[in-house]
Amino acid sequence: MTDRPALSRVRVVLVQASHPGNIGAAARAMKTMGLSSLWLVQPKSFPDAEASARASGATDVLEAAQVVSTLTEALQGVTLAAALTSRRRELSLPAQWSREAAQTLASRAEHGEEVALVFGNETYGLSNEDLRVCQLPVMIPANPAYSSLNLGAAVQVMSYEISMALATPAALPVYGEPLATVDEVEALMAHIERATTATGFFNPANPKRLMPRLRRMFGRIALERDEVNILRGMLNFFERPLPGSAASTIAAPTRDDGKA
Protein backbone atom coordinates (compact mmCIF):
# COMPACT_ATOMS: atom_id res chain seq x y z
CA MET A 1 0.00 0.00 0.00
CA THR A 2 3.02 2.25 0.39
CA ASP A 3 4.78 4.08 -2.36
CA ARG A 4 2.00 4.26 -4.86
CA PRO A 5 2.77 7.38 -6.85
CA ALA A 6 -0.53 7.16 -8.72
CA LEU A 7 -2.28 8.18 -5.49
CA SER A 8 -0.55 11.55 -5.66
CA ARG A 9 -2.20 12.16 -9.03
CA VAL A 10 -5.72 11.79 -7.67
CA ARG A 11 -7.05 15.07 -6.37
CA VAL A 12 -10.19 15.58 -4.32
CA VAL A 13 -12.14 18.75 -5.11
CA LEU A 14 -14.84 20.01 -2.74
CA VAL A 15 -17.07 22.64 -4.35
CA GLN A 16 -18.66 25.17 -1.97
CA ALA A 17 -18.45 22.95 1.08
CA SER A 18 -20.53 24.66 3.76
CA HIS A 19 -19.52 22.75 6.91
CA PRO A 20 -15.87 23.11 7.93
CA GLY A 21 -16.20 19.83 9.85
CA ASN A 22 -16.83 18.04 6.59
CA ILE A 23 -13.67 19.51 5.06
CA GLY A 24 -11.73 18.11 8.00
CA ALA A 25 -13.47 14.75 7.71
CA ALA A 26 -12.65 14.66 3.98
CA ALA A 27 -8.96 15.35 4.70
CA ARG A 28 -8.89 12.53 7.24
CA ALA A 29 -10.70 10.13 4.90
CA MET A 30 -8.24 10.95 2.13
CA LYS A 31 -5.16 10.44 4.25
CA THR A 32 -6.31 7.08 5.58
CA MET A 33 -6.38 5.93 1.96
CA GLY A 34 -3.11 7.54 0.92
CA LEU A 35 -4.55 10.56 -0.93
CA SER A 36 -3.13 14.00 -0.23
CA SER A 37 -4.19 16.54 -2.85
CA LEU A 38 -7.22 18.53 -1.63
CA TRP A 39 -8.72 21.45 -3.56
CA LEU A 40 -11.42 23.69 -2.15
CA VAL A 41 -13.60 25.79 -4.44
CA GLN A 42 -15.19 28.66 -2.50
CA PRO A 43 -15.35 26.94 0.89
CA LYS A 44 -17.72 28.76 3.24
CA SER A 45 -15.11 28.90 5.98
CA PHE A 46 -11.48 27.85 5.65
CA PRO A 47 -9.18 27.53 7.50
CA ASP A 48 -11.42 26.77 10.45
CA ALA A 49 -10.85 25.25 13.89
CA GLU A 50 -13.68 22.75 13.32
CA ALA A 51 -12.01 21.51 10.11
CA SER A 52 -8.71 21.01 11.93
CA ALA A 53 -10.40 19.18 14.80
CA ARG A 54 -12.20 16.77 12.50
CA ALA A 55 -9.08 16.23 10.38
CA SER A 56 -7.48 14.66 13.45
CA GLY A 57 -4.05 13.42 12.31
CA ALA A 58 -4.57 14.70 8.74
CA THR A 59 -4.02 18.41 9.34
CA ASP A 60 -1.10 18.22 6.89
CA VAL A 61 -3.63 17.53 4.11
CA LEU A 62 -5.65 20.59 5.20
CA GLU A 63 -2.58 22.79 5.38
CA ALA A 64 -1.57 21.84 1.84
CA ALA A 65 -5.11 22.36 0.48
CA GLN A 66 -5.48 24.75 -2.45
CA VAL A 67 -8.31 27.27 -2.23
CA VAL A 68 -9.61 28.53 -5.59
CA SER A 69 -12.67 30.35 -6.84
CA THR A 70 -13.81 28.18 -9.74
CA LEU A 71 -13.98 24.49 -10.46
CA THR A 72 -12.07 24.99 -13.70
CA GLU A 73 -9.13 26.36 -11.72
CA ALA A 74 -9.22 23.33 -9.47
CA LEU A 75 -9.07 21.11 -12.55
CA GLN A 76 -6.05 22.71 -14.24
CA GLY A 77 -3.96 19.92 -15.69
CA VAL A 78 -6.61 17.27 -15.02
CA THR A 79 -7.64 15.02 -17.91
CA LEU A 80 -10.47 13.16 -16.18
CA ALA A 81 -12.76 14.78 -13.64
CA ALA A 82 -15.34 12.50 -12.02
CA ALA A 83 -18.40 14.22 -10.57
CA LEU A 84 -20.19 12.58 -7.67
CA THR A 85 -23.91 12.87 -8.18
CA SER A 86 -26.87 11.20 -6.55
CA ARG A 87 -29.15 11.14 -9.56
CA ARG A 88 -29.20 10.91 -13.32
CA ARG A 89 -29.61 14.23 -15.05
CA GLU A 90 -30.93 14.99 -18.46
CA LEU A 91 -28.35 15.12 -21.21
CA SER A 92 -25.64 14.03 -18.86
CA LEU A 93 -22.78 11.80 -19.88
CA PRO A 94 -23.01 8.07 -19.31
CA ALA A 95 -22.49 7.51 -15.57
CA GLN A 96 -20.47 4.84 -13.83
CA TRP A 97 -21.03 3.29 -10.43
CA SER A 98 -18.42 4.08 -7.80
CA ARG A 99 -16.43 0.86 -8.12
CA GLU A 100 -16.16 0.96 -11.88
CA ALA A 101 -15.38 4.69 -11.81
CA ALA A 102 -12.62 4.14 -9.27
CA GLN A 103 -11.04 1.59 -11.60
CA THR A 104 -11.26 4.04 -14.49
CA LEU A 105 -9.65 6.81 -12.44
CA ALA A 106 -7.02 4.52 -10.97
CA SER A 107 -5.89 3.19 -14.31
CA ARG A 108 -5.67 6.69 -15.75
CA ALA A 109 -3.64 7.84 -12.73
CA GLU A 110 -1.36 4.84 -13.04
CA HIS A 111 -0.79 5.89 -16.61
CA GLY A 112 0.58 9.21 -15.37
CA GLU A 113 -2.50 11.36 -15.81
CA GLU A 114 -3.93 13.81 -13.29
CA VAL A 115 -7.48 12.87 -12.31
CA ALA A 116 -10.04 14.37 -9.94
CA LEU A 117 -12.96 13.38 -7.75
CA VAL A 118 -15.37 16.31 -7.55
CA PHE A 119 -17.92 16.62 -4.71
CA GLY A 120 -20.64 19.28 -4.48
CA ASN A 121 -22.19 21.25 -1.68
CA GLU A 122 -23.79 19.27 1.18
CA THR A 123 -27.29 20.49 0.36
CA TYR A 124 -27.31 21.29 -3.33
CA GLY A 125 -24.70 18.96 -4.77
CA LEU A 126 -23.00 20.12 -7.93
CA SER A 127 -24.54 22.75 -10.20
CA ASN A 128 -25.22 21.90 -13.80
CA GLU A 129 -22.45 24.32 -14.70
CA ASP A 130 -19.98 22.39 -12.55
CA LEU A 131 -21.15 19.07 -13.96
CA ARG A 132 -20.47 20.35 -17.45
CA VAL A 133 -16.74 20.61 -16.91
CA CYS A 134 -16.56 17.06 -15.58
CA GLN A 135 -16.27 14.06 -17.88
CA LEU A 136 -17.57 11.23 -15.73
CA PRO A 137 -20.70 11.30 -13.57
CA VAL A 138 -20.33 8.83 -10.72
CA MET A 139 -22.99 7.41 -8.44
CA ILE A 140 -22.49 5.51 -5.19
CA PRO A 141 -25.14 2.78 -5.12
CA ALA A 142 -27.34 3.73 -2.18
CA ASN A 143 -30.67 3.10 -0.53
CA PRO A 144 -33.23 4.68 -2.87
CA ALA A 145 -35.28 5.67 0.18
CA TYR A 146 -32.30 7.54 1.69
CA SER A 147 -29.33 8.06 -0.53
CA SER A 148 -27.81 11.05 1.24
CA LEU A 149 -24.26 10.15 2.23
CA ASN A 150 -22.49 12.67 4.41
CA LEU A 151 -19.83 14.54 2.42
CA GLY A 152 -16.95 13.12 4.46
CA ALA A 153 -18.43 9.63 4.15
CA ALA A 154 -18.71 9.95 0.38
CA VAL A 155 -15.06 11.06 0.21
CA GLN A 156 -14.18 8.05 2.38
CA VAL A 157 -15.98 5.60 0.10
CA MET A 158 -14.45 6.98 -3.08
CA SER A 159 -10.94 7.25 -1.59
CA TYR A 160 -11.27 3.67 -0.37
CA GLU A 161 -12.38 2.48 -3.80
CA ILE A 162 -9.52 4.30 -5.52
CA SER A 163 -7.06 2.83 -3.08
CA MET A 164 -8.53 -0.66 -3.56
CA ALA A 165 -8.40 -0.26 -7.34
CA LEU A 166 -4.73 0.73 -7.18
CA ALA A 167 -3.90 -2.13 -4.84
CA THR A 168 -5.00 -4.71 -7.39
CA PRO A 169 -3.99 -3.17 -10.66
CA ALA A 170 -6.43 -3.85 -13.46
CA ALA A 171 -5.19 -4.27 -16.99
CA LEU A 172 -4.24 -0.88 -18.28
CA PRO A 173 -6.00 0.58 -21.27
CA VAL A 174 -3.45 1.94 -23.70
CA TYR A 175 -3.62 5.58 -24.68
CA GLY A 176 -1.13 6.34 -27.38
CA GLU A 177 -1.81 10.05 -27.49
CA PRO A 178 -1.64 12.72 -24.80
CA LEU A 179 -5.12 13.68 -23.65
CA ALA A 180 -6.48 17.20 -23.48
CA THR A 181 -6.81 18.72 -20.02
CA VAL A 182 -10.08 20.10 -18.68
CA ASP A 183 -8.95 23.69 -19.31
CA GLU A 184 -8.01 22.88 -22.91
CA VAL A 185 -11.45 21.35 -23.51
CA GLU A 186 -13.06 24.41 -21.89
CA ALA A 187 -11.13 26.66 -24.28
CA LEU A 188 -12.44 24.56 -27.19
CA MET A 189 -16.02 24.92 -25.96
CA ALA A 190 -15.59 28.70 -25.68
CA HIS A 191 -14.14 28.77 -29.19
CA ILE A 192 -17.10 26.83 -30.61
CA GLU A 193 -19.50 29.18 -28.86
CA ARG A 194 -17.72 32.24 -30.24
CA ALA A 195 -17.51 30.91 -33.80
CA THR A 196 -21.12 29.70 -33.94
CA THR A 197 -22.35 32.96 -32.43
CA ALA A 198 -20.56 34.84 -35.22
CA THR A 199 -22.38 32.82 -37.88
CA GLY A 200 -25.73 33.21 -36.18
CA PHE A 201 -26.08 29.44 -35.67
CA PHE A 202 -25.85 29.94 -31.94
CA ASN A 203 -27.85 32.68 -30.26
CA PRO A 204 -26.49 33.45 -26.78
CA ALA A 205 -29.78 35.16 -25.91
CA ASN A 206 -31.64 31.94 -26.67
CA PRO A 207 -29.00 29.24 -26.23
CA LYS A 208 -31.37 26.26 -26.14
CA ARG A 209 -29.36 23.12 -25.50
CA LEU A 210 -26.59 23.48 -28.05
CA MET A 211 -23.61 23.77 -25.74
CA PRO A 212 -24.75 21.09 -23.25
CA ARG A 213 -25.33 18.73 -26.16
CA LEU A 214 -21.86 19.35 -27.60
CA ARG A 215 -20.28 18.92 -24.17
CA ARG A 216 -22.08 15.64 -23.76
CA MET A 217 -20.93 14.51 -27.20
CA PHE A 218 -17.26 15.35 -26.67
CA GLY A 219 -17.46 14.22 -23.05
CA ARG A 220 -18.26 10.67 -24.08
CA ILE A 221 -14.68 10.25 -25.19
CA ALA A 222 -11.46 11.52 -23.73
CA LEU A 223 -10.45 14.12 -26.32
CA GLU A 224 -6.80 14.02 -27.25
CA ARG A 225 -4.79 17.23 -27.23
CA ASP A 226 -4.17 16.93 -30.99
CA GLU A 227 -7.89 16.58 -31.62
CA VAL A 228 -8.61 19.77 -29.70
CA ASN A 229 -5.92 21.50 -31.75
CA ILE A 230 -7.38 20.23 -35.03
CA LEU A 231 -10.89 21.36 -34.09
CA ARG A 232 -9.63 24.77 -33.02
CA GLY A 233 -7.62 25.13 -36.21
CA MET A 234 -10.75 24.32 -38.18
CA LEU A 235 -12.70 26.93 -36.22
CA ASN A 236 -9.99 29.55 -36.84
CA PHE A 237 -10.48 29.06 -40.57
CA PHE A 238 -14.26 29.19 -40.25
CA GLU A 239 -13.90 32.50 -38.42
CA ARG A 240 -12.15 34.14 -41.39
CA PRO A 241 -14.02 35.40 -44.44
CA LEU A 242 -14.25 32.67 -47.07
CA PRO A 243 -11.49 32.86 -49.71
CA GLY A 244 -12.85 34.40 -52.89
CA SER A 245 -15.85 35.91 -51.09
CA ALA A 246 -16.57 39.61 -51.45
CA ALA A 247 -15.33 40.15 -47.92
CA SER A 248 -11.97 38.58 -48.60
CA THR A 249 -11.64 40.43 -51.90
CA ILE A 250 -12.33 43.71 -50.19
CA ALA A 251 -10.16 42.83 -47.24
CA ALA A 252 -7.15 41.93 -49.32
CA PRO A 253 -6.02 45.43 -50.25
CA THR A 254 -6.12 46.42 -46.60
CA ARG A 255 -3.60 43.72 -45.83
CA ASP A 256 -1.46 44.85 -48.74
CA ASP A 257 -1.65 48.44 -47.44
CA GLY A 258 -0.43 47.23 -44.10
CA LYS A 259 2.65 45.75 -45.70
CA ALA A 260 3.46 48.83 -47.74
Place this chain on the structure above:
Amino acid sequence: MTDRPALSRVRVVLVQASHPGNIGAAARAMKTMGLSSLWLVQPKSFPDAEASARASGATDVLEAAQVVSTLTEALQGVTLAAALTSRRRELSLPAQWSREAAQTLASRAEHGEEVALVFGNETYGLSNEDLRVCQLPVMIPANPAYSSLNLGAAVQVMSYEISMALATPAALPVYGEPLATVDEVEALMAHIERATTATGFFNPANPKRLMPRLRRMFGRIALERDEVNILRGMLNFFERPLPGSAASTIAAPTRDDGKA
Protein backbone atom coordinates in the same frame (compact mmCIF):
# COMPACT_ATOMS: atom_id res chain seq x y z
CA MET B 1 -31.36 -2.20 -4.25
CA THR B 2 -34.78 -2.29 -2.62
CA ASP B 3 -36.25 -5.20 -0.80
CA ARG B 4 -33.15 -7.04 0.21
CA PRO B 5 -34.17 -8.88 3.36
CA ALA B 6 -30.59 -10.01 4.00
CA LEU B 7 -29.74 -6.40 4.89
CA SER B 8 -32.09 -6.60 7.86
CA ARG B 9 -30.01 -9.47 9.23
CA VAL B 10 -26.79 -7.43 9.36
CA ARG B 11 -26.48 -5.54 12.61
CA VAL B 12 -23.95 -2.86 13.47
CA VAL B 13 -22.61 -2.91 17.01
CA LEU B 14 -20.73 0.08 18.46
CA VAL B 15 -18.86 -0.76 21.66
CA GLN B 16 -18.32 2.14 24.11
CA ALA B 17 -18.61 4.85 21.51
CA SER B 18 -17.48 8.06 23.18
CA HIS B 19 -18.64 10.72 20.71
CA PRO B 20 -22.41 10.97 20.21
CA GLY B 21 -21.73 12.59 16.82
CA ASN B 22 -20.14 9.37 15.66
CA ILE B 23 -23.20 7.37 16.69
CA GLY B 24 -25.33 9.68 14.56
CA ALA B 25 -22.87 9.43 11.66
CA ALA B 26 -22.96 5.63 11.93
CA ALA B 27 -26.77 5.62 11.79
CA ARG B 28 -26.71 7.81 8.68
CA ALA B 29 -24.02 5.67 7.03
CA MET B 30 -26.04 2.52 7.73
CA LYS B 31 -29.28 3.89 6.37
CA THR B 32 -27.69 5.10 3.13
CA MET B 33 -26.71 1.49 2.51
CA GLY B 34 -30.01 -0.06 3.59
CA LEU B 35 -28.92 -1.27 7.05
CA SER B 36 -31.16 -0.54 10.01
CA SER B 37 -30.19 -2.59 13.05
CA LEU B 38 -27.95 -0.59 15.41
CA TRP B 39 -26.78 -1.87 18.80
CA LEU B 40 -24.93 0.31 21.30
CA VAL B 41 -22.84 -1.26 24.07
CA GLN B 42 -22.31 1.23 26.91
CA PRO B 43 -22.43 4.41 24.82
CA LYS B 44 -20.98 7.37 26.71
CA SER B 45 -24.03 9.50 25.96
CA PHE B 46 -27.22 8.31 24.31
CA PRO B 47 -29.69 9.58 23.30
CA ASP B 48 -27.95 12.85 22.55
CA ALA B 49 -28.80 15.93 20.48
CA GLU B 50 -25.44 15.72 18.69
CA ALA B 51 -26.18 12.15 17.61
CA SER B 52 -29.58 13.17 16.24
CA ALA B 53 -28.09 16.13 14.39
CA ARG B 54 -25.41 14.04 12.72
CA ALA B 55 -27.90 11.27 11.90
CA SER B 56 -29.69 13.76 9.64
CA GLY B 57 -32.49 11.80 7.94
CA ALA B 58 -31.60 8.57 9.77
CA THR B 59 -33.04 9.39 13.19
CA ASP B 60 -35.33 6.37 12.78
CA VAL B 61 -32.25 4.14 12.99
CA LEU B 62 -31.18 5.93 16.19
CA GLU B 63 -34.64 5.66 17.71
CA ALA B 64 -34.74 1.92 17.07
CA ALA B 65 -31.20 1.41 18.43
CA GLN B 66 -30.82 -1.13 21.23
CA VAL B 67 -28.69 -0.07 24.18
CA VAL B 68 -27.06 -2.92 26.13
CA SER B 69 -24.28 -3.31 28.65
CA THR B 70 -22.17 -6.11 27.17
CA LEU B 71 -21.08 -7.13 23.69
CA THR B 72 -22.42 -10.63 24.29
CA GLU B 73 -25.91 -9.20 24.78
CA ALA B 74 -25.58 -7.28 21.52
CA LEU B 75 -24.67 -10.51 19.73
CA GLN B 76 -27.66 -12.58 20.91
CA GLY B 77 -28.82 -14.69 17.98
CA VAL B 78 -25.79 -13.79 15.84
CA THR B 79 -23.81 -16.63 14.23
CA LEU B 80 -20.97 -14.59 12.77
CA ALA B 81 -19.57 -11.47 14.43
CA ALA B 82 -16.90 -9.59 12.50
CA ALA B 83 -14.62 -7.36 14.57
CA LEU B 84 -13.11 -4.30 12.92
CA THR B 85 -9.52 -3.90 13.95
CA SER B 86 -6.71 -1.79 12.63
CA ARG B 87 -3.90 -4.18 13.39
CA ARG B 88 -3.13 -7.88 13.65
CA ARG B 89 -3.07 -9.06 17.20
CA GLU B 90 -1.23 -11.90 18.78
CA LEU B 91 -3.09 -15.18 18.90
CA SER B 92 -5.99 -13.73 16.96
CA LEU B 93 -8.03 -15.62 14.41
CA PRO B 94 -7.19 -15.42 10.71
CA ALA B 95 -8.31 -11.97 9.55
CA GLN B 96 -10.00 -10.97 6.32
CA TRP B 97 -9.77 -7.72 4.42
CA SER B 98 -12.94 -5.62 4.32
CA ARG B 99 -14.09 -6.67 0.85
CA GLU B 100 -13.67 -10.38 1.43
CA ALA B 101 -15.24 -10.13 4.89
CA ALA B 102 -18.24 -8.29 3.47
CA GLN B 103 -18.76 -11.12 1.02
CA THR B 104 -18.54 -13.64 3.82
CA LEU B 105 -21.07 -11.73 5.93
CA ALA B 106 -23.37 -11.08 2.99
CA SER B 107 -23.53 -14.69 1.95
CA ARG B 108 -24.24 -15.80 5.52
CA ALA B 109 -27.00 -13.19 5.81
CA GLU B 110 -28.46 -14.28 2.48
CA HIS B 111 -28.51 -17.76 3.90
CA GLY B 112 -30.80 -16.52 6.67
CA GLU B 113 -28.23 -16.09 9.42
CA GLU B 114 -27.90 -13.10 11.73
CA VAL B 115 -24.48 -11.46 11.37
CA ALA B 116 -22.80 -8.47 13.01
CA LEU B 117 -20.18 -5.83 12.32
CA VAL B 118 -18.54 -4.84 15.60
CA PHE B 119 -16.70 -1.53 16.02
CA GLY B 120 -14.69 -0.49 19.09
CA ASN B 121 -14.14 2.77 20.92
CA GLU B 122 -12.70 5.70 18.90
CA THR B 123 -9.46 5.76 20.86
CA TYR B 124 -8.91 2.26 22.17
CA GLY B 125 -10.64 0.07 19.63
CA LEU B 126 -11.95 -3.26 20.84
CA SER B 127 -10.63 -4.90 23.99
CA ASN B 128 -9.11 -8.35 23.80
CA GLU B 129 -12.12 -9.57 25.75
CA ASP B 130 -14.47 -8.16 23.10
CA LEU B 131 -12.37 -9.64 20.31
CA ARG B 132 -12.68 -13.06 21.89
CA VAL B 133 -16.43 -13.22 21.35
CA CYS B 134 -16.06 -12.33 17.66
CA GLN B 135 -15.29 -14.93 15.01
CA LEU B 136 -13.81 -12.84 12.23
CA PRO B 137 -11.23 -10.07 12.60
CA VAL B 138 -11.59 -7.61 9.73
CA MET B 139 -9.18 -4.97 8.52
CA ILE B 140 -9.85 -2.10 6.13
CA PRO B 141 -6.74 -1.70 3.95
CA ALA B 142 -5.37 1.70 4.89
CA ASN B 143 -2.34 3.95 4.68
CA PRO B 144 0.23 2.37 7.01
CA ALA B 145 1.37 5.87 7.95
CA TYR B 146 -2.15 6.88 9.00
CA SER B 147 -4.70 4.14 9.26
CA SER B 148 -7.11 5.80 11.65
CA LEU B 149 -10.52 5.93 9.99
CA ASN B 150 -13.16 7.93 11.79
CA LEU B 151 -15.75 5.61 13.39
CA GLY B 152 -18.59 6.85 11.18
CA ALA B 153 -16.36 6.54 8.11
CA ALA B 154 -15.47 2.94 8.99
CA VAL B 155 -19.16 2.11 9.41
CA GLN B 156 -19.78 3.74 6.00
CA VAL B 157 -17.09 1.68 4.29
CA MET B 158 -18.27 -1.62 5.77
CA SER B 159 -21.97 -0.88 5.17
CA TYR B 160 -21.10 0.03 1.59
CA GLU B 161 -19.15 -3.19 1.11
CA ILE B 162 -21.98 -5.29 2.56
CA SER B 163 -24.47 -3.54 0.33
CA MET B 164 -22.24 -4.01 -2.72
CA ALA B 165 -21.83 -7.68 -1.87
CA LEU B 166 -25.61 -8.11 -1.65
CA ALA B 167 -26.42 -6.03 -4.70
CA THR B 168 -27.90 -7.62 -7.72
CA PRO B 169 -26.21 -4.96 -9.74
CA ALA B 170 -28.83 -2.54 -10.94
CA ALA B 171 -28.34 -1.64 -14.53
CA LEU B 172 -27.34 1.96 -14.88
CA PRO B 173 -30.01 4.02 -16.58
CA VAL B 174 -29.94 3.51 -20.30
CA TYR B 175 -29.83 6.34 -22.77
CA GLY B 176 -32.44 5.98 -25.41
CA GLU B 177 -30.97 8.29 -28.02
CA PRO B 178 -30.88 6.74 -31.50
CA LEU B 179 -27.40 6.42 -32.91
CA ALA B 180 -26.44 7.72 -36.34
CA THR B 181 -26.17 5.17 -39.12
CA VAL B 182 -23.00 4.66 -41.12
CA ASP B 183 -24.38 6.56 -44.10
CA GLU B 184 -25.36 9.51 -41.91
CA VAL B 185 -21.85 9.64 -40.48
CA GLU B 186 -20.40 9.38 -44.02
CA ALA B 187 -22.55 12.32 -45.12
CA LEU B 188 -21.22 14.30 -42.15
CA MET B 189 -17.62 13.48 -43.11
CA ALA B 190 -18.27 14.61 -46.68
CA HIS B 191 -19.83 17.81 -45.37
CA ILE B 192 -16.82 18.53 -43.16
CA GLU B 193 -14.48 17.91 -46.08
CA ARG B 194 -16.45 20.29 -48.31
CA ALA B 195 -16.70 23.05 -45.70
CA THR B 196 -13.05 22.87 -44.64
CA THR B 197 -11.92 22.79 -48.26
CA ALA B 198 -13.87 26.01 -48.86
CA THR B 199 -12.05 27.76 -46.02
CA GLY B 200 -8.66 26.49 -47.13
CA PHE B 201 -8.13 24.57 -43.86
CA PHE B 202 -8.26 21.29 -45.76
CA ASN B 203 -6.32 20.86 -48.98
CA PRO B 204 -7.62 17.88 -51.00
CA ALA B 205 -4.35 17.84 -52.98
CA ASN B 206 -2.41 17.39 -49.75
CA PRO B 207 -4.92 15.84 -47.36
CA LYS B 208 -2.47 14.71 -44.67
CA ARG B 209 -4.34 12.88 -41.91
CA LEU B 210 -7.17 15.27 -41.22
CA MET B 211 -10.08 13.08 -42.27
CA PRO B 212 -8.72 9.84 -40.77
CA ARG B 213 -8.15 11.67 -37.48
CA LEU B 214 -11.67 13.07 -37.43
CA ARG B 215 -13.09 9.66 -38.27
CA ARG B 216 -11.16 8.14 -35.41
CA MET B 217 -12.48 10.83 -33.05
CA PHE B 218 -16.13 10.52 -34.12
CA GLY B 219 -15.78 6.75 -34.12
CA ARG B 220 -14.85 6.79 -30.45
CA ILE B 221 -17.81 9.05 -29.69
CA ALA B 222 -20.42 6.76 -31.33
CA LEU B 223 -22.40 9.72 -32.69
CA GLU B 224 -26.12 10.01 -32.12
CA ARG B 225 -28.38 11.00 -34.99
CA ASP B 226 -29.26 14.33 -33.34
CA GLU B 227 -25.58 15.10 -32.91
CA VAL B 228 -24.90 14.56 -36.60
CA ASN B 229 -27.79 16.92 -37.36
CA ILE B 230 -26.43 19.57 -35.01
CA LEU B 231 -22.93 19.35 -36.51
CA ARG B 232 -24.30 19.58 -40.05
CA GLY B 233 -26.46 22.57 -39.08
CA MET B 234 -23.36 24.23 -37.70
CA LEU B 235 -21.45 23.51 -40.91
CA ASN B 236 -24.30 24.97 -43.00
CA PHE B 237 -23.91 28.23 -41.13
CA PHE B 238 -20.12 28.17 -41.49
CA GLU B 239 -20.58 27.79 -45.24
CA ARG B 240 -22.48 31.07 -45.51
CA PRO B 241 -20.77 34.44 -45.48
CA LEU B 242 -20.48 35.81 -41.94
CA PRO B 243 -23.37 38.14 -41.01
CA GLY B 244 -22.25 41.76 -41.20
CA SER B 245 -19.33 40.92 -43.45
CA ALA B 246 -18.97 42.74 -46.76
CA ALA B 247 -20.07 39.58 -48.55
CA SER B 248 -23.32 39.37 -46.64
CA THR B 249 -23.95 43.10 -46.99
CA ILE B 250 -23.60 42.79 -50.72
CA ALA B 251 -25.65 39.64 -50.80
CA ALA B 252 -28.53 40.99 -48.75
CA PRO B 253 -30.19 43.18 -51.40
CA THR B 254 -30.22 40.20 -53.74
CA ARG B 255 -32.33 38.29 -51.27
CA ASP B 256 -34.62 41.31 -50.83
CA ASP B 257 -34.92 41.58 -54.59
CA GLY B 258 -35.91 37.98 -54.71
CA LYS B 259 -38.79 38.61 -52.37
CA ALA B 260 -39.96 41.77 -54.04
